[in-house]
Amino acid sequence: MQMKPLGRTGIVVSDLCLGTMTFGSQTSEADAHRQMDMALDAGINFVDAAEMYPVNPVAKETIGRTEEILGNWNAANSSRRADFVLATKHSGEGLSYVRDGAPITGKTIPEAIEGSLRRLQTDYIDLYQFHWPNRGSYMFRQNWDYAPSGHNTADALENMQECLEALQVQVDKGNICAFGLSNESAWGTAQWLRLAEQTGTPRAASVQNEYSLLCRLFDTDMAELSVHEDVGLMAFSPLGTGLLTGKYQGGAVPDGSRMSLSPQLGGRKSDRVFDAVAAYLDVAARHGLDPTHMALAWCRSRPFMMSAIFGATTVAQLEHVLAGADLTLSKELLAELDAVHKAHPMPY
Template sequence: MTWGIQNTQADADEQIEYAMACGINFIDTAEMYPVPPSEETYGDTERCIGNWLARNPEQREKLIIASKISGPGFPYVRGNSMISSATIEQALDASLARLQTDYIDVYQLHWPNRTSPHFGKHWPNQVMATQQKVKAEKKRMRDIVLGLGKALENGKIRHWGLSDDTTWGIHTYLNLCEELGVAKPVSIQNEFSLLQIKDWPYLIESCVFENIAYLPWSPLSSGMLSGKYIGGARPEGSRWTMTQRQGLFRNTIYSEQAVVAYCDVAKKHGMTSSQMALAWCDQIDGVTSTIIGATNMLQLKENIEAFDVSLSDACLADIEAVLQQFTAPF
């Protein structure tokens, strides 16, 4: 999601090829990327991937490419409209054109039409469930499933998934799919890291029992867990030096204290804090595949190497001690 704003096409090419050489075959993107999003850069990450695919068509079948349709929130994306059967058709055709492919392996709903407890809105009474219009929401979800069913039938997508949704969202879609005879969602990607564990254990249990892949995004909590922002540091070219759409809601005094503590644990056990944070995500029961992001090759190599790291019992105990102290730092 940095390709097209922090990274050039050449950077994207290098990262794709290095990742594939390391055995990675899953590329996750979205129509609204790169981030921070803007009308000027809208769709550019998909374009970077598509340009590479156009030059390497023989590699397409080796990859699982996932993209996402944006929900309401952007006036320049289909006039700020909600996700629907009609907008799925529009967005999907545009993504296919930018990606220069005739199918997307996993097409995801980037966030629900309703306001959900994500993007820092997970504290009590920030999202009022009693004020949701459930009947209208289910009607919109039914229309979405029909649109996804059409996309599956015509071969434009092979599977579909969710993102930034809840346990209720998962099971409502499962029920609608059974009722309408449409293939069920295969995955959900939600924010999950040492600083954000709201999905454990209940949503992750649902994913395991329903055979839905759980894909953590922001496992380094927007780069915080690397330690690079400690003490108000803002390394040149880092995402936090850029204009933020929603503000740095993760940047609290408690988050800072937690990151310092995690960095100390990582140093004690002979690894970088980024690698420890990624290895921790990877060993959580029910986590299917952790979505990593890297702006440069040094970060990419460090992140990929994390999945060969085995955390000792002593390290896990030290991590748990910090986690108990800073369970919800933002």
């Protein structure tokens, strides 16, 4: 496991991060607790959650359950709390199950943080993230039609400054240690950084955006910003919601898999994506590599990567991921993967 800096905070995190979005839905509490033990024992010191989790599906009845499961683990393992970096997220505007869909504001931040602290049964959150921006996002397959021209610049900047000031209060109270973004753009990230520098408020340390062999939107403007400004990428869906494992090829839909619960995989399912996956699987096969290990190793090789967030629905899946944690890819293989990307760009 490689350790990477969390922005300019002085905190270091493993370049594999345990995602928890199925804890409390597809993953039982007992298995979730086993995963926590296994991940920490394997050298992973980074765990990512959100107040809205679990997913598959997101439901009013289960909002907050993932944090509660992690909180029960924290309560039973209080001596280990300092051994890992705990991240969670404030839901953005439009999720009716949380605060009736209210946007992120200076008023909602303390309420959301107190709720997460209570559910997580901890005195502090290491990394507190905004799940998606109030003004919308290019993420979640919205890159095809998102229109930034419909927003008022002054209002957006005023809201950012208000939120940064509220975050500073939480830092001063010791409730949070660092601040991160999620599903953000280059302009948005740059503004958060600029305003923080001007006002002496918390500087964005990370950005959690989707990134995988199948989704490389981060490779241009965001990559340059990330490298120069020390805002590392926390890649979610590095396995393309399981597509890159090959388990959905040929029309297969394994019982209990994400596709069995979300048939379109959030807009990722298409004929083009299966052709792209086939090409990546061919590269893995020719080099004698497990496709899951190859996809994660590729993510971790990127110069802007801080940590790749993987989700393991089962303990067996976690064991499988850990078995490939030491894999590094040759320059020749990386070049082959780039060639596949050029042949199959943006499959969703």
